[in-house]
Amino acid sequence: MLRALYSAAAGMESQQMNLDVISNNLANVNTTGYKESKLEFQDLLYQTTRAAGSQQGGGNELPSSLQVGQGSIPVSTERVFTNGEMSQTGGSLDIAIQGAGFFQVQMPDGTLAYTRDGGFKTDSEGRIVTSDGYPVQGGFQPVPTGTTNITISASGAVTYTTPSGVTSSQIQLANFNNPGGLEAEGHNLFKETQASGNAQLAEPTQSGLGELQQGYLELSNVSVVQEMVNLILAQRAYEVNSKAVQAADQMMQDSNNLLR
Numbered sequence: 001m002l003r004a005l006y007s008a009a010a011g012m013e014s015q016q017m018n019l020d021v022i023s024n025n026l027a028n029v030n031t032t033g034y035k036e037s038k039l040e041f042q043d044l045l046y047q048t049t050r051a052a053g054s055q056q057g058g059g060n061e062l063p064s065s066l067q068v069g070q071g072s073i074p075v076s077t078e079r080v081f082t083n084g085e086m087s088q089t090g091g092s093l094d095i096a097i098q099g100a101g102f103f104q105v106q107m108p109d110g111t112l113a114y115t116r117d118g119g120f121k122t123d124s125e126g127r128i129v130t131s132d133g134y135p136v137q138g139g140f141q142p143v144p145t146g147t148t149n150i151t152i153s154a155s156g157a158v159t160y161t162t163p164s165g166v167t168s169s170q171i172q173l174a175n176f177n178n179p180g181g182l183e184a185e186g187h188n189l190f191k192e193t194q195a196s197g198n199a200q201l202a203e204p205t206q207s208g209l210g211e212l213q214q215g216y217l218e219l220s221n222v223s224v225v226q227e228m229v230n231l232i233l234a235q236r237a238y239e240v241n242s243k244a245v246q247a248a249d250q251m252m253q254d255s256n257n258l259l260r
Contacts, residue, residue, distance in 0.1 A: 002252075003047075003068065008244035010071025014041055015238040017074045022230050025222045033084070033116030033188055034220040036227075037077045044070035081179050084221035086213060092150040093120040093128060096218040099210015101173035104137040104199070105130055105189060112137065114174055114199070117188040119217055132187055138201065141169040154211035156204040173209050174199040 052065040095118035102114035126142035156171035181195030
């Protein structure tokens with residue numbers, strides 16, 4: 001019964017973290033470029049009373065084992081990098097990636113971060129920056145003074161039209177062997193890790209990368225309906241684990257009452 005208490009408590013802690021992940025997904029349902037997370041679980045160690053295959057004498061052996069588990073534990077929050085829906089904005093510096101790939105962003109310490117949020121702006125120097133003012137790298141050039149039109153093709157060719165002529169540049173996107181290994185930094189940014197592998201740069205539509213959509217933003221890929229279903233399942237799983245705690249407590253109380 002003591003083991004049941006600990007197993008049920010482990011299950012309650014797991015479902016509490018599951019609820020935290022679901023709540024974060026729902027909180028970011030309107031966050032541009034947000035990728036939903038899902039919590040993955042593993043069962044804990046088992047106490048083996050009789051092992052399968054144990055010899056019972058006379059050439060006989062146990063066909064199955066007698067084991068009792070110790071509950072569950074969260075082991076990872078997997079990012080789901082499916083595309084979100086595209087929202088048309090008409091902004092010349094609103095860029096969505098239809099497919100795989102990330103924009104490169106230079107952080108204040110000089111390191112690079114990566115984002116799917118293509119809602120870019122210009123600063124006082126004409127540099128193309130994120131909403132937090134971080135410069136966007138990967139071929140994004142400062143907008144020339146007097147630019148009257150900016151055109152970005154699906155393959156990343158950028159054309160700036162000015163009274164004095166036309167200038168151009170070429171955007172490159174980053175991709176990773178294991179995007180799920182990226183570390184979320186907040187502010188719609190991810191950082192490279194050893195698990196993700198090094199960033200691989202290429203032009204959009206090349207090397208498995210997606211194409212760019214100017215005038216669009218990629219919305220969150222969170223499905224509110226699915227998250228609500230997950231929320232109900234987490235709530236009921238937490239509830240049934242709490243019932244197991246109550247049942248174990250009642251059985252211990254009944255055992256204690258036998259002494260009276």
